[in-house]
Amino acid sequence: MTRKEAINRLTNTLQEMRAFFFDSKHISEDYEKDLESMEMAIKALEQEDILDKIDKIITDALDKSTDQKESQTLRWVLDKISEVT
Numbered sequence: 430m431t432r433k434e435a436i437n438r439l440t441n442t443l444q445e446m447r448a449f450f451f452d453s454k455h456i457s458e459d460y461e462k463d464l465e466s467m468e469m470a471i472k473a474l475e476q477e478d479i480l481d482k483i484d485k486i487i488t489d490a491l492d493k494s495t496d497q498k499e500s501q502t503l504r505w506v507l508d509k510i511s512e513v514t
Contacts, residue, residue: 432474432477432478435474436471436474436475439467439470439471439474440471442467443464443467443471446464446467447464450464480510483510484507487503487506487507487510488507491504491507
């Protein structure tokens, strides 16, 4: 399964769950937290693609860099991205 397929599947499931709870007019605080957690997971998956692209751009720039200070900065940025992903 691709990341895009996973995002679509989770999004559809989340919509179905919200519709179910809306129709039943009763949702516990725990279920609401579960739904919020799913939303956060979807957002994180969507952001990973962007971070992968940024990582590739920086890695390519690092490969071409001849300046030591620039290389150190690029490595630092890559380290920070890896902390997030």
